[in-house]
Ligand SMILES: Nc1nc2c(ncn2[C@@H]2O[C@H](COP(=O)(O)OP(=O)(O)OP(=O)(O)O)[C@@H](O)[C@H]2O)c(=O)[nH]1
C-alpha cells in the first residue's frame with residue numbers, strides 16, 4: 067500500500083513538471099522573468115510587494131495573486147498600477163493550500179505576458195505544500211519573518227532548501243522579541259548552506275532596495291538569455 071501511494075505522488079509531480087515546462091516555454095517566448103514568492107501566512111509577502119513594486123524603474127511588473135479565497139491582497143496592490151491577476155484555489159481547485167503548474171497555467175490567459183518583464187507569483191501562505199510544486203518559475207524567494215521563530219528551517223527544510231533567496235522580514239520588531247537572528251541563520255545554513263539572505267522590513271522599508279536590486283538583476287539575466 068505504501069509503495070502504491072509513493073508511485074501516485076510521483077505521478078502527480080511528474081504531471082506537474084510537464085505543465086511547469088509548458089509555462090516556462092510561454093515565459094521564455096515572451097521574455098518574462100518569473101519569481102515564485104512563498105512564505106507562511108502573514109510573513110509579509112504582500113507588504114513587501116507593496117514596498118518594492120513601485121521602485122522597479124523601467125521594468126514592467128505584473129503579479130499573480132494566489133489565495134484560497136477572496137481578493138484582499140490583489141485589492142491592496144491595485145493602487146500600484148501594476149496588472150494584478152487573482153487566482154483562487156477555492157472554488158475550482160478544491161481550496162488547495164498551494165499553487166501548482168496547472169492552476170498557474172489556467173490563469174496565464176489573464177496575465178499580459180507580452181507587456182511584462184517580471185511576473186511575481188504570490189503563492190498561498192504555507193510553508194509545506196508550495197515547495198513541492200514548480201510552476202515554471204526562474205527563481206524562488208521565500209519570506210521568513212522574525213515572529214515565526216528561529217527553528218523554522220529545521221522544521222520545514224524543503225521550503226528553505228529549494229529557495230534562491232530568503233527575505234528575513236519584520237526586523238523592525240527584533241527589539242521587542244527574544245528571537246535570536248544568529249541562531250536562525252545558523253539553522254538556515256544547516257539546511258541550505260550559503261543561500262542568499264537579506265534582512266528586511268516592509269514596515270520601515272529597510273533592506274527593500276537590496277531586494278529590488280536582486281529582482282532587477284534577475285530580470286537583466288533573463289533578458290540576456292536566449293529565448
Ligand atoms: N511590524 C511589521 N509588520 C509587518 C511587516 N511586514 C508585514 N507586516 C504585517 O504583517 C501582517 C501580514 O502581512 P502580509 O503582507 O499580509 O503577509 P502575507 O505573507 O502576504 O500574508 P498571506 O498572503 O495571508 O499569506 C500585516 O498586518 C502586515 O502589516 C514588517 O516588516 N514589520
Ligand SMILES: [Mg+2]
Pocket residue numbers: 111112113139188
Ligand atoms: Mg499576501
